Amino acid sequence: MSATISPSRQPSGRVANALTSGQLPRFVEWYVLGGSLALSAALLLLMGFNIAGWLVLTAVIYLLALGILSSVVENRRKATDRVIRGLVTVAFLLALAPLISTLITVVANGIGSINWNFITQTSSSVFNADTLEVTTQVGAWQAIVGTLIITGIAALISIPIGILTAIYLVEYAQPKQWMARTVTFLVDVMTGIPSIVAGLFAFSLFSLIVGPKAFSGFSASIALAVLMIPIVVRSCEEMLRLVPGDLREASYALGVSKFSTITKIVLPTAIAGIVTGVMLAIARVIGETAPIFMAASFTDNFNANPFDGPMQTLPVMAYTGYKFPGQDIAASNASAWGAALLLVILVVILNLIARVVAKVFAPKGSR
Amino acid sequence: MGDQAATGTKTPGSGPSGSSRGARTMRAKARPADRIFKGLSTGSAASIMVILAGVALFLIIQAVPAIFADWQNNPDLNTGPTGGYASFWTYVGPLIWGTLFASAIALVIGAPIAIGIALFISHYAPRRLAGILGYLVDLLAAVPSIVFGLWGIIVIRPFLLPLSDWLNTYLGWIPLFGGQVSTTGSTILAGAVVLAVMILPIITSISREIFLQTPRLHEEAALALGATKWEMIKLAVFPYGRSGVISATLLGLGRALGETMAIALIISPAILVSVRMLTEGENSQTIAANIALNFPIATTLQREALIGTGLLLFVISLAVNMLARVIASRAGAGTKRKRQKINAQLPPSDPSTVLAVDDVLARKAAKSHAEGADDEEPEIDKEEREGKDA
Secondary structure, eight states: OOOOOOOOOOSSSSOOTTTTSSSSTTHHHHHHHHHHHHHHHHHHHHOOOOOOHHHHHHHHHHHHHHHHHHHSSSSSHHHHHHHHHHHHHHHHHHHHHHHHHHHHHHHHHHHHTTSSHHHHHEEEEEEEETEEEEEEOOHHHHHHEEEEHHHHHHHHHHHHHHHHHIIIIIISTTTTOOHHHHHHHHHHHHHHHHHHHHHHHHHHHHHHHHOOOOOOOOHHHHHHHHHHHHHHHHHHEEEEEEOOHHHHHHHHHTTTHHHHHIIIIIIIHHHHHHHHHHHHHHHHHHHHOOHOOOOOOOOOOOOOOOOOOOOHHHHHHHHHHHSSOSSSSHHHHHHHHHHHHHHHHHHHHHHHHHHHHHHHSHHHOOO | HHHHHHHHHHHHTHHHHHHHHHHHHHHOOOOHHHHHHHHHHHHHHHHHOOOOOOOHHHHHHHHHHHHHHHTTOOOOTTGGGGGTTTTHHHHHEEEEEHHHHHHHHHHHHHHHHHHHHHIIOOOOOOHHHHHHHHHHHHHHSHHHHHHHHHHIIIIIHHHHHHHHOOOOHTTTTTTGGGGBBBBOOOOOOHHHHHHHHHHHHHHHHHHHHHHTOOHHHHHHHHHHHHOOOHHOOOOOOOOOOOOOOHHHHHHHHHHHHHOHHHHHHOOOSSSSSSOOBBSSSOOOOOOHHHHHGGGGGGGHHHHHHHHHHHHHHHHHHHHHHHHHHHHHHHHOOOOHHHHHHHHHHHOOHHHHHHHHHHHHHHHHHHHHHTHHHHHHHHHHHHHHOOOOOO
């Protein structure tokens, strides 16, 4: 009875909202960012402007300003939170800087030397009988052919071994079996092999078989295969394990043999992932320099026979162009950058193929 | 009878006795294709063992003559790149130091940034952007190392010069920054910065996957208690992901130890034990770069000495990688179901990191299956609700 509705008193004037008081306004980060950009630009204009210094100074001022502002208006816990958020974002932007800078540098330096002649000619010295001048002709054809042959053989060796090992681990081995455990462990160990050690292995192997001058493209392929097999095994294993067990059981229940189940059910289901993994593995080893340099050495001559003599490849061409330049240092460096750009283009193409394959061949259905 | 005919036509060579046994035990018969295929895949798995044994064996065979040679009196070894050393061990000692030193600097620079990036992608970036941002960082792993080396020469070396001068002027009393500062920038610091960039993607992608695995309930509990985001990360995310992050860092270290081209191209080396980072002639050389630089000019026995140093590099990086996996195997809780869901959503963009993530998570999953930590909580919730309803 006594609970009557008392006429609520209207607040006179504005009252601070309890939910938002003691907090910085919503877009304070952007305001502070703008302020620190302007401030650091002004400071640097007095001393001499450069982009890197500007961004670094901006980050420092931004973090300091936000920390002080927040600890004055809010409290220390929130100030820490905001500063950490800023730091983490800066870390991410810091990682993008080398990526963008690398790509810009490669394109800017390499685009000048890439033309149709660079791609289709081999490096050689041409003696002109009329003028008695020796002109060096710059070309990357021998390196392109070498890269494709060496990587191709490496892929031919490691893809079957890798996929079959993954099938063994997923389909045949019992998890507790000693062989499965050993193989899994050894694949882990193999991923840790430094690339140069793989090159030394291939060189040792072939110098024991062939003799001291054991440089050949095939030897480099063996080195790359050592690096590639564990990558293929692990990505294929991952993909095969994603195939639902129901599919296998349904197939066995129909009386289909294990071989047919694997080749007709399991592999087609996982094929998109397997192809993607293989493509990325190829992209990974195609850029390896040290093992090819050890095992196939380097040459300027065109050599398409992987079993005899040194073979040139794009990464090694980029390395030797800088480290052991010819008489015309500028031309050597230019061709090094050209080779590097061609290599990046190859890697990008392989990555794109991998992405497209993953999209196009992805298993249709509930997933 | 019809059954028998059917099996008979499928395996013509096996005869009636085979089909009657098949009918009795209801077991699928092993066809020739089956047996061949099983043999092939088992053989491939066995070949992995053979290959790895071969790597160790051939390196040892080639290295032994140089390791046990008399370095002072051997005409091959006391000249050229290996000249002036009493034995193999006095030659390789400074190289091991250089390798560890350069990798340590790279790790000090790279690891905090990598963990920051992982945190940004997993917990700070907008959900829709996270996948793309992660892919961008993984792209760093796709850039060939030679390209990073060339980039280091023309971008990082000059970029670090002002910093080197500043460090040398004001902090020169610290041995790390002491000595005559380099004018070209071919310092071990420049090499280590490029190494740091190269190990960023591996540490980032493993840490990111681990951070994403943090049980949602832990995070929400921390937030519900009034924690700020950073406090939530300290309370829930870091304790959960610690072992994974440590093993990711060690795998990054393993990568840095074996990296050749960036160091070989950038620094101007000397084989000595030095802690100075900013000088021209006092940069400790690393094993991998030393091999790459001297291999083309070495004689047979000198090559064998270099292969010996490579063998030691193999042993060191093997030890680091195994340590990483041991630590990963002691990881905390997580669920297999979640892991599969995540794997299904994001196709792995970098196969070499998939294996490490997979390793950490598989062991986590195995452990949590025993504990049953994450699965039960929703069920308890449900029972309570039902109890209240009744």
